[in-house]
Amino acid sequence: MTNANSNRDRAASLLAVTLSRGQATYAAPTDEELACLLADNLSAEHSTGESNTVAYRLDPTRKAQIMDSIAADPECYSRWVSLVESADTLGFEVFADSKATASVKASGGGFFSFLQERWLSFSTAGGGMVAAAAVFLMLASPGYDAGVNDLYSDYGTWEEKPSKLSTTRSLEKRSDIVWDAADQSVYAGLQKGLTRLGDEFEIANLAKPEADDASALSTQQTKALEAIGQLTAIAYFKCSLGATPAFFEETFALMQSAKQDLSTLESETARLIHSTIQDDVKENRDSIAEQQVCELSANLVKRFRA
């Protein structure tokens, strides 16, 4: 999006939200209710299956009332944004607190011990809560088309396109590559992405992979690989021509999501994706996102160089 367009949208948004702001209809939410709303939004599941397990969750009616207050009341909105920023600082997964025991005793020791144990498991690599939160943070729903479409819609233009960009990075083909069905799906997505980008963008000397068993993939795996192929196409050029952190963050999130459907796939390409795109990135997320997106796009393209 050009700067002029984004400025127009900002002005139009300001106009719209200011004109639309009515009076808050309901009682302003407490800070605790705002925290509950955020936790509710971030939590993947709300379960009361376990004994002594209570789900903290807002009543849907009250949740709607709180959203009304945030939209209508500037002070409430300010508190909301402050809380969101705090959650971002600490990691959104900290707020994805959908479960806690209700074993609060008068002495208090039991509750504290529970929390201590829970936080210890939360911080352990591979702990269930970490994995659950990490999965939720990614796009859980396999709506890859919509996600990729949005990405191309938001970032698939350049203010200054190259006159003809055949390849921007020098890659050497590995001679030991054996293609499989996964490569075919990625390649299909790659070609689709290049078509979307337009004639100015071309990656020269690509060979279409041949594989014996094209039916080895499930429908979901095929979709995930094609999505990664499309993401590879746009990322390949963004990594050379430059892009905003937001682009890399969104691409990274989509790649993290897609790889979840490839967890059982025995394939060199799937292993490449899994080894490159990490799951639980908290620190320096923006730089890691760019690094891993660019690394994966380069290595995937390298697989098809003739």
Place this chain on the structure above:
Amino acid sequence: MISKELDKNSTIEWPSLVFEQKFLDSVDKLTARRFGEGGLAEEASTFVIDYLSAEDWQRCNSFQGKASPRTFLVSMASNAIEEFSRKRFGRPRPPSWLQELGESWIKLWRSLCLERQPLPAIIDRFCEGGFRVADEVAKAARLIKARIPSCGLGARDSLDVEDIDALSDAVQSETSDQCGSETPEFDNPFHAELMMMMRLIIEDEPKNEVFQPAATAGFDDLASQHGEKLEQLRSALALSDQEKIMLRMIHVDGLSKSATSKALGLPAHSAGRIVNEAMSRIHTALQQCGLDLDALLESA
């Protein structure tokens, strides 16, 4: 599914929760994000603990058991940090034009003008993890400085203050210059100020001329010409609460789509689509009401 609240007779050991290392580390992270690493952040962290524990944990006893205790404490800590800033650097009321633009702008103004933090460090912290876009924060800072030339200037510079309440009283008189002049007086305040804000928000290099009397008259004229159509637009707009919140978070406050999506419980990619659809309907409504956005922005 209806939530269950903790038994009201249950007792939470707040000291145990607050003084646990993980929570203390969380407080340090929050204060470092707000004030940068250093003595001020440490001072703020101490204030937060004092704030929570004041009067036998009175503030914590407002907990109703709806959220988890930890998220409740974090929300309380967030409030405490801003209270620290107000006590430490004063409580001047932000100019109305700044309040209209929202929380990120107010926080930026406080960081820049009252707390006198260096701009590069502010940008780094505001945009940490891609939470905001650096260019937008820089642009907002330019606007604030253009409007408030004395922003960040001041004789007082003390970090070692034991009595923060005494300091709070002392700084009140020193901070009035950090507000800038009040918003110009318009004949049609609501619409004219809105026109002015729209103009300001698109300027890459904002200048103080926008606030001068000559420009003021222009915004008033604009408001008079288009007031009726603006009211028609108000009726024509049919934005959901979620859309209003997202438009403000993304387009006005400059938060990333990723963070906005997460906070509202939406899939990572959907913020762009939802906002684009809302923008499309806004532009349609503008056309239906006979309002030319470009003309509004250029003719002021």
